[in-house]
Amino acid sequence: MGEIIKASELDAPLSLKTKVCIIGSGAGGAVLAMRLAEAGIDTVMLEAGPLVSSEDFTLREDEAYPLLYQDRGARVSGDGAITIMQGRSVGGGTTVNWTSCYRTPEPVLRHWSEVHGVKNLTSKRLEPHFEAIEKLLSIAPWPESLSNANNRKLFTGARKLGWQVEPTRRNVAGCVSSGYCGMGCPVDAKQAMHLTTIPAALKAGMTLIAECPVLRLEKEGARVSAVVARAQAVGDAEPKGQMIRVEAELVVVSAGALNGPALLLRSQINPGGKVGKRTFLHPVVAMIGRYAEPVHAFYGPPQSVASHQFIKPQPGGYGMFIESAPVHPMLAASVLPASGLEIADLLADLAHMGALIALHVDGFEDEGGSVSLRSGGLPKLDYPVSRGLAAAMKLSHKRLAELSLAAGAEWVASLHPEQMILRNKADLKRLDGLEYGAFAHTIFSAHQMGGCAMGHRGVVDEHFALRGMDNLYVVDGSLFPTSLGVNPSQSIYGLAHLAAEEIAAAVGVKL
Amino acid sequence: MLNRRLFVKYGLLGGCALGLGGLGLTLQKGRPTDAPEGGLKSLSPRQWATLVAAVAVINPGSEKLASAVALKTARKMDRLIASLDTDLQGELGLILSLLENPIAGAIFDGNFRPFSSLSAKRRSEVIKAWQVSSINLRRAAIKSLLGLVHSCYWSQPETWAHMGYPGPPALGGASGG
Numbered sequence A: 001m002g003e004i005i006k007a008s009e010l011d012a013p014l015s016l017k018t019k020v021c022i023i024g025s026g027a028g029g030a031v032l033a034m035r036l037a038e039a040g041i042d043t044v045m046l047e048a049g050p051l052v053s054s055e056d057f058t059l060r061e062d063e064a065y066p067l068l069y070q071d072r073g074a075r076v077s078g079d080g081a082i083t084i085m086q087g088r089s090v091g092g093g094t095t096v097n098w099t100s101c102y103r104t105p106e107p108v109l110r111h112w113s114e115v116h117g118v119k120n121l122t123s124k125r126l127e128p129h130f131e132a133i134e135k136l137l138s139i140a141p142w143p144e145s146l147s148n149a150n151n152r153k154l155f156t157g158a159r160k161l162g163w164q165v166e167p168t169r170r171n172v173a174g175c176v177s178s179g180y181c182g183m184g185c186p187v188d189a190k191q192a193m194h195l196t197t198i199p200a201a202l203k204a205g206m207t208l209i210a211e212c213p214v215l216r217l218e219k220e221g222a223r224v225s226a227v228v229a230r231a232q233a234v235g236d237a238e239p240k241g242q243m244i245r246v247e248a249e250l251v252v253v254s255a256g257a258l259n260g261p262a263l264l265l266r267s268q269i270n271p272g273g274k275v276g277k278r279t280f281l282h283p284v285v286a287m288i289g290r291y292a293e294p295v296h297a298f299y300g301p302p303q304s305v306a307s308h309q310f311i312k313p314q315p316g317g318y319g320m321f322i323e324s325a326p327v328h329p330m331l332a333a334s335v336l337p338a339s340g341l342e343i344a345d346l347l348a349d350l351a352h353m354g355a356l357i358a359l360h361v362d363g364f365e366d367e368g369g370s371v372s373l374r375s376g377g378l379p380k381l382d383y384p385v386s387r388g389l390a391a392a393m394k395l396s397h398k399r400l401a402e403l404s405l406a407a408g409a410e411w412v413a414s415l416h417p418e419q420m421i422l423r424n425k426a427d428l429k430r431l432d433g434l435e436y437g438a439f440a441h442t443i444f445s446a447h448q449m450g451g452c453a454m455g456h457r458g459v460v461d462e463h464f465a466l467r468g469m470d471n472l473y474v475v476d477g478s479l480f481p482t483s484l485g486v487n488p489s490q491s492i493y494g495l496a497h498l499a500a501e502e503i504a505a506a507v508g509v510k511l
Numbered sequence B: 001m002l003n004r005r006l007f008v009k010y011g012l013l014g015g016c017a018l019g020l021g022g023l024g025l026t027l028q029k030g031r032p033t034d035a036p037e038g039g040l041k042s043l044s045p046r047q048w049a050t051l052v053a054a055v056a057v058i059n060p061g062s063e064k065l066a067s068a069v070a071l072k073t074a075r076k077m078d079r080l081i082a083s084l085d086t087d088l089q090g091e092l093g094l095i096l097s098l099l100e101n102p103i104a105g106a107i108f109d110g111n112f113r114p115f116s117s118l119s120a121k122r123r124s125e126v127i128k129a130w131q132v133s134s135i136n137l138r139r140a141a142i143k144s145l146l147g148l149v150h151s152c153y154w155s156q157p158e159t160w161a162h163m164g165y166p167g168p169p170a171l172g173g174a175s176g177g
């Protein structure tokens, strides 16, 4: 059994030597760690956030977001226009995500091959890895009969309109439909990394150091000679505990999009000046629908249905897909651009409110955003909402409204400060009178991708190795040369499962 | 228009510097507000006064719904902000300073007094105006502020009955039951 160290409890600096050091314990880092540790490779994992369990999940939003999310749940793009939801605890995003699982779509892999020169990631090569992950994490379609009312509205509306719609597959075992995936599963049903691959890696001897944000990588020529971290206790604004130093033969950055590129930039590692470029978000717009009967969209699996009817590029250059979102008090209130009595009146209807989201597929005709550093070294994301994206968002508003009305909503409202309530199809054209894009309405993202794009001209080569460095690899969602058009977690699990073979080989072990 | 362009060009910091240049108005005192129980953890007394004044009109409550002031939402925010990275603390502090700033208020809104000394009605109007302002900086600033105030207020169990939210189920673990 490997050791678990809480960095904030160290009373002296810590120095370790290991074969492989993995930075980050989310979807990418954890799957990789399990495979390496199980192959007997000496592995140390460093995670900025705390080690948590269902004992810590109070299911209160004001406690969950500060504990389990980046920037205590207050992360936004550099200009403040986009709200960024991103995990920060052992398990990363998987501890708080909404469990929708998809394999990487074939057309996306083809695009990566044709446009970005990623020739060796084919469905065929990935197949056994996806299969292994599906088995390991109990990924299976969620029965329509067990969907909550909010998700059933998506089914009903899409079917009425003749739009493509399907149940999503979820990584759960023994789900009791609480609805609190986003605050940490209270019954350990979600097969998140802190319950699956990380315990497996620990069992095989891995060392896990939590509350241990990595500050920078030290270099000697083209080698990373040491990983330098500093302990940060839960609730502390900044790392101020003991220093931790890990010397490893091979270092893997699995810190996720935004944070991984920021770590590289802090370490002055920036091949081709491309680190942090091509960062994608699946930028989301939402509409709320009010139903006559209670829908209790705060309970039940938050996401179990999706429509990919509009996945091909629409006018404006972006495709999009539609899913549901949970409607908990704080999440709902924080995206509603209203104050005073207006918001109180709106929220009085919370139990009757459903929410649909449109996620835009970025990175195919656009460059997405880019990450640079704030003065203190945290990532700063610049994500320009282009005219094309704004046009796509306008169209998406219409489609979401149409869908909710078809599903029987009494009214629907967008998240514009100019409160606009639409009651029927004829009202849809009133949406033309509103502005779209940054600052016009709420935009958010729970799917950060890219920034260390793989490809023939990318930051990372086809073997997950960072260009220009001898012993530095990247295994997480930042690898994607575009967004995906489906929820990203399973693509990351699958890629990490495959990457383990390349990385093991690099330290002389055949998996 | 020139000033508007300047704001857009120089962003948040530039905007504040502009405000600070107008010393006479800037030194004008806002409404003094008592520090919260246990003292302030991140905000300056002046930022605190602005926040309290904002919170009071953002979630005024009603007969059956306790107000943000009654629920000490501003205190909760000060503590949350204190746990953020210094860069982010600085940005939120700037947002409050910007909102308070009478010189910008005078130029753009015809308010010659600091935000914290305006009437409740006027404060609500300022918030609404910022939400649809032609200055993106203002839209972003007010969006961040509203998001934080609402997060701190509507996550308090005292507000749940108003929304018909029964709260989390008791499932064992930390949720009780």
Ligand SMILES: Cc1cc2nc3c(=O)[nH]c(=O)nc-3n(C[C@H](O)[C@H](O)[C@H](O)COP(=O)(O)OP(=O)(O)OC[C@H]3O[C@@H](n4cnc5c(N)ncnc54)[C@H](O)[C@@H]3O)c2cc1C
Binding pocket: A023, A024, A025, A026, A027, A028, A029, A046, A047, A048, A049, A085, A086, A087, A088, A089, A090, A091, A092, A093, A094, A096, A097, A098, A099, A100, A101, A102, A182, A212, A213, A214, A215, A254, A255, A256, A257, A259, A260, A263, A303, A446, A447, A448, A475, A476, A477, A478, A487, A488, A489, A490, A492
């Ligand atoms: C609310 C929410 C809902 C979501 N719902 C879904 C869904 O239904 N389906 C789906 O497929 N995806 C979903 N996602 C997205 C999915 O969880 C992420 O895409 C995925 O977890 C990303 O994996 P990753 O390995 O790239 O990074 P992460 O899982 O984010 O892990 C990176 C880890 O690295 C740590 N780290 C960062 N910097 C450092 C550092 N300097 N030092 C040490 N550690 C560091 C972070 O704290 C984090 O724990 C959701 C995300 C959120 C936030």
